[in-house]
Amino acid sequence: MKERKVLESTGVLREKGQSGNLPSGEVYLAPREGQSNGKIVIDGSMAGIGMLNSPLYIEVIDGYAEKIEGEHAGQLIEMLDKSGREARAIAEFGMGTNYLAKLIGEILEDEKVFGTIHIAFGNNKSMGGNIDVKSHLDGLVNEPDVYFDDELVMAKGKLLGYSL
Numbered sequence: 001m002k003e004r005k006v007l008e009s010t011g012v013l014r015e016k017g018q019s020g021n022l023p024s025g026e027v028y029l030a031p032r033e034g035q036s037n038g039k040i041v042i043d044g045s046m047a048g049i050g051m052l053n054s055p056l057y058i059e060v061i062d063g064y065a066e067k068i069e070g071e072h073a074g075q076l077i078e079m080l081d082k083s084g085r086e087a088r089a090i091a092e093f094g095m096g097t098n099y100l101a102k103l104i105g106e107i108l109e110d111e112k113v114f115g116t117i118h119i120a121f122g123n124n125k126s127m128g129g130n131i132d133v134k135s136h137l138d139g140l141v142n143e144p145d146v147y148f149d150d151e152l153v154m155a156k157g158k159l160l161g162y163s164l
Contacts, residue, residue, distance in 0.1 A: 004029050004128055008097075009112070025098025025112035030129030034063035036090040038147070040119055044103055044110060044140030046072065047120075048079050051105035056139065064088045065121055079137060080121060086133040092120035094138075095154075103140070110140045115157030117144045 011024030042056040049072050056076060059067035065088040068077055080087040094111060101112040111118040122135040146154035153160055 004032065007127055021108055023098055023101055023109055023112050025101055025114070026094045026096055026118075028092050028094030028118075028127065030124035030127040030131075031063075031090050031093050033089060033130055036060050036063050040139070040141065042119070042139035042141060044113075044116060044142045045105050045107055046076060046139045047107040047137040049075055051103075058139075060090060063090050065090075076137070079135065083122065083133050083135040086131050087122045087135045087137075089121060089124075089131050089133075090119065091122050091124035091129060091131055091136055092118070092127060092138070094118045094120075103142070107138045107140065111138055113140070115143065117141045117146060117154070 006027055006029045009021065009024045009026045011022060038060055040058040040060060042058065043052060045051050046056060052072060054071045056068060056070040056072055058065050094117065096111060096113040096116040098112040099114040101109050103110050103113055118138045118140050120136055120138040122131065122137055123133050124131045143157040144154060145152065145156065
């Protein structure tokens with residue numbers, strides 16, 4: 001099985017053909033398809049919706065958003081279902097690393113906010129994944145608790161065991 005690389009957006013583009021977006025400041029990867037399970041509380045902003053008045057609650061089973069609840073659930077479900085089943089697949093896990101980025105309701109900046117994570121659904125081909133669908137929708141989590149294989153690696157937006 002092909003291993004997934006952790007990618008970064010630093011804003012430093014020196015080679016012909018490199019690309020990125022601004023502001024910079026995230027690390028991200030495409031999780032292995034079909035292997036993510038858990039509950040996500042999107043409480044910052046959501047691509048295609050903007051700032052959230054209240055959280056979206058998403059249950060992920062075997063890599064897919066199977067249950068979506070909350071005030072904006074109908075909007076998100078409609079956007080995802082336009083592109084078919086694969087649009088509900090977990091496409092990306094990322095962490096914001098830019099301490100100057102602000103939560104403004106524009107996901108391109110929001111996903112860079114230091115101490116946040118973002119989870120995207122849909123296309124992940126550009127980051128080494130296998131999902132080729134017409135949508136890629138990121139949702140932002142403020143001050144997250146993050147577990148990998150039942151191990152807490154981030155508590156309330158702070159990486160455990162690391163200092164900056």
